[in-house]
Amino acid sequence: MTPARQTRAQRLAMPLARHVVRDLAAEHGACIRPVQLRRTDLDTGQVEQVLVPCGHTLATVCPACTDRAKTLRAAQCREGWHLEAEPVITPDDPDDEQQMWVERRAQAQQDRDHAAAAEHDTGELDELSGELDEQITRSGLRGKVLPAGPARRHRSSRRRQDTPDLPRRPVSARTIGKTCAAPDGTIYRPSMFLTLTCDSYGPVHSDGTPADPGTYDYQRAARDALHFAALFDRFIQNLRRFLGYDVQYFATIEPQRRLAPHVHIAIRGTVSRTELRQVLAATYHQVWRPPADLVQFADGELPVWHEASGRYLNPATGEFLPTWDDALDAFGPDAQPLHVARFGSTFDAQGVLAGSKDSARCIGYLTKYLTKHIGACHQAATDAEHAHAERMADALRYEPCSPACANWLRFGIQPKNPRADLRPGQCKGKAHRREYLGYAGRRVLVSRKWSGKTLADHRADRKAWLLRTLGISEADPSRYIWQAVTPGDPDHMPPAQRLLHVLADRQKWHAALAEARARASGQDNGVSLSATGRAA
Numbered sequence: 187m188t189p190a191r192q193t194r195a196q197r198l199a200m201p202l203a204r205h206v207v208r209d210l211a212a213e214h215g216a217c218i219r220p221v222q223l224r225r226t227d228l229d230t231g232q233v234e235q236v237l238v239p240c241g242h243t244l245a246t247v248c249p250a251c252t253d254r255a256k257t258l259r260a261a262q263c264r265e266g267w268h269l270e271a272e273p274v275i276t277p278d279d280p281d282d283e284q285q286m287w288v289e290r291r292a293q294a295q296q297d298r299d300h301a302a303a304a305e306h307d308t309g310e311l312d313e314l315s316g317e318l319d320e321q322i323t324r325s326g327l328r329g330k331v332l333p334a335g336p337a338r339r340h341r342s343s344r345r346r347q348d349t350p351d352l353p354r355r356p357v358s359a360r361t362i363g364k365t366c367a368a369p370d371g372t373i374y375r376p377s378m379f380l381t382l383t384c385d386s387y388g389p390v391h392s393d394g395t396p397a398d399p400g401t402y403d404y405q406r407a408a409r410d411a412l413h414f415a416a417l418f419d420r421f422i423q424n425l426r427r428f429l430g431y432d433v434q435y436f437a438t439i440e441p442q443r444r445l446a447p448h449v450h451i452a453i454r455g456t457v458s459r460t461e462l463r464q465v466l467a468a469t470y471h472q473v474w475r476p477p478a479d480l481v482q483f484a485d486g487e488l489p490v491w492h493e494a495s496g497r498y499l500n501p502a503t504g505e506f507l508p509t510w511d512d513a514l515d516a517f518g519p520d521a522q523p524l525h526v527a528r529f530g531s532t533f534d535a536q537g538v539l540a541g542s543k544d545s546a547r548c549i550g551y552l553t554k555y556l557t558k559h560i561g562a563c564h565q566a567a568t569d570a571e572h573a574h575a576e577r578m579a580d581a582l583r584y585e586p587c588s589p590a591c592a593n594w595l596r597f598g599i600q601p602k603n604p605r606a607d608l609r610p611g612q613c614k615g616k617a618h619r620r621e622y623l624g625y626a627g628r629r630v631l632v633s634r635k636w637s638g639k640t641l642a643d644h645r646a647d648r649k650a651w652l653l654r655t656l657g658i659s660e661a662d663p664s665r666y667i668w669q670a671v672t673p674g675d676p677d678h679m680p681p682a683q684r685l686l687h688v689l690a691d692r693q694k695w696h697a698a699l700a701e702a703r704a705r706a707s708g709q710d711n712g713v714s715l716s717a718t719g720r721a722a
């Protein structure tokens with residue numbers, strides 16, 4: 187049939203071929219932003235292109251990878267929660283892929299430092315380093331290639347007088363909770379599900395909007411969100427000292443409707459409500475930073491950069507602004523912290539038994555929102571909700587997010603590591619961005635001895651299961667050299683081409699898996715493949 191002549195509108199109404207490929211790939215559970223690697227077989231000399239999933243954790247970026255990440259997190263949470271034996275932790279040797287990422291990271295660092303020395307913009311290279319750091323973590327290495335900057339001055343050791351003392355016990359190496367025996371002899375190993383919230387900033391309606399926006403304490407809400415991760419750390423330290431063992435946790439940070447963060451925590455072992463109340467009352471985090479309440483330089487009369495000295499000066503007087511270190515040195519014996527973060531006194535705690543319906547429900551809670559940005563979990567629908575989100579964003583806009591934040595200029599202090607182009611209100615720090623609601627830290631916080639496995643180990647478990655199911659034996663990893671393929675390389679595949687390969691691979695893979703399942707159901711009725719039969 188010869189197609190009739192089409193109008194422009196008719197052509198526009200036709201689906202774009204490329205989008206169909208992408209949507210089909212996503213529908214088949216494939217990554218839509220695959221990373222291309224070149225694999226050389228040292229035995230045969232054969233070179234192959236391998237497409238590995240991007241591993242993104244936001245549903246808006248890559249639904250399939252996000253879905254897999256969430257499933258993995260649930261598996262990690264489940265495995266550690268009711269562990270019966272102490273996890274054994276011995277580091278493995280790094281594999282070739284891990285070494286390759288570290289080598290690329292080294293190159294990126296050198297390029298970045300050269301650019302910095304030549305006073306070129308390092309933004310893109312910093313971003314590249316950040317992405318490589320994520321790949322390094324994803325490949326199963328622990329920690330970072332660079333330490334997190336020089337040690338900070340410690341001013342937090344001063345104890346607050348308005349806080350009760352907590353009995354402190356030496357922390358033993360034990361990580362497993364106690365068991366209890368029922369009259370019939372059954373041994374139970376109870377664990378806990380705990381939710382901690384921020385304090386009240388003023389009464390709110392059921393939709394989370396303030397009853398009186400004029401008196402709602404947005405500044406305190408902003409500061410609590412900025413320092414939420416540090417407060418959580420304090421809580422865990424206190425809990426360990428109070429209980430006297432190395433308490434393990436799997437925690438996720440989520441927003442409440444009032445747009446304040448709260449944390450769901452799966453804890454191995456149990457604590458009574460009375461004990462929790464005691465620990466919470468004694469837990470606080472003091473932020474020892476210069477005062478940031480009085481605006482000294484509003485927009486329009488900002489401090490100016492003095493190129494020759496690399497410092498900022500007051501445009502009216504020509505004097506240098508105090509540096510970050512000057513400002514810290516100025517703390518006298520009566521100085522007050524900029525902020526004291528505490529949890530609210532209301533909390534939710536329940537005991538959970540391994541494998542129970544409760545346990546599954548709680549794991550659902552723990553992973554529910556992980557596929558979204560913290561600011562996208564509750565979409566504002568009404569005018570009041572929009573206005574509340576707007577006021578929260580305003581409060582976060584000028585609140586200093588870190589010692590290097592441009593906002594310090596507004597309060598008459600030169601930020602740490604100053605540069606020429608700093609403008610208050612335009613700091614690029616994640617915490618200021620709407621989608622983060624002031625909390626720029628990690629969404630999932632897992633203690634080191636939770637399941638005794640890294641996320642990469644859990645991923646490897648799934649892969650091994652898949653290979654077994656398909657009856658494929660894994661080749662010796664030392665047979666291969668892995669290299670990242672970059673856009674300048676002759677064998678580089680553009681994204682559209684990669685997607686076609688991914689889609690084709692997926693179809694073959696689905697067929698192979700279906701066949702393996704059919705085989706298994708014929709031969710082995712004991713194995714339920716459908717429950718776990720997803721991509722490794």
Ligand SMILES: [Zn+2]
Binds near residue numbers: 218242248
């Ligand atoms: Zn992906």
Ligand SMILES: [Zn+2]
Binds near residue numbers: 585592593618
């Ligand atoms: Zn900032």
